[in-house]
Amino acid sequence: MRIAVLASGSGTILQAMIEASIPIQLVVTDRQCTAETIATHNNITLIRVERNSYGKDFDRDTYTCEVRDALIDHKIDLIAMAGFGTILNKPIYDDFSNRILNTHPSLLPSFPGWHAVEEALEYGVK
Structure with missing residues (x-):
């Protein structure tokens, strides 16, 4: 099975x-990030599809x-969508x-975004 992150x-x-010995063939990023360094260090093919290169009129399709x-x-x-x-x-x-496996830690629709876990805990969600 060929896996992309x-x-x-x-x-x-x-x-x-990687530490769990899951064979990963490709890492795709949308910006410069530490995940790129990890991919490169582990000899995993890396492709950056830079979101900003699409300009202010971002065409999602x-x-x-x-x-x-x-x-x-x-x-x-x-x-594996690992916080894309x-x-x-x-x-x-x-x-x-x-x-497609999504690992993003948001709790939609109540707590979207990068800080969903912290916001949910602050709100009192158990």
Whole structure:
């Protein structure tokens, strides 16, 4: 099984997957981040699809298709969304139906975003 990890941040989940001896063929990022360093250090193919390169008129469909095409080109079977900071559109879910694991720690719709766990605890969610 060929696995890709999509990440935007510190790469904590990516590092845990590597330490668990999960074979990862590809890391895709949407910005410069520590996950890129982890991928490079572990000789994992890295592709950055820079979100900012799409300018102020961000076209989510075009961006999604570029990410999807990279995954298809690398013959990826399973995607781990490990804190990927860009929401992707329908084309990726059509082509990778039932083959995407999302590890983002948000509690939608009540606590979206990067600090969802802290906000939920502050609110008193148990």
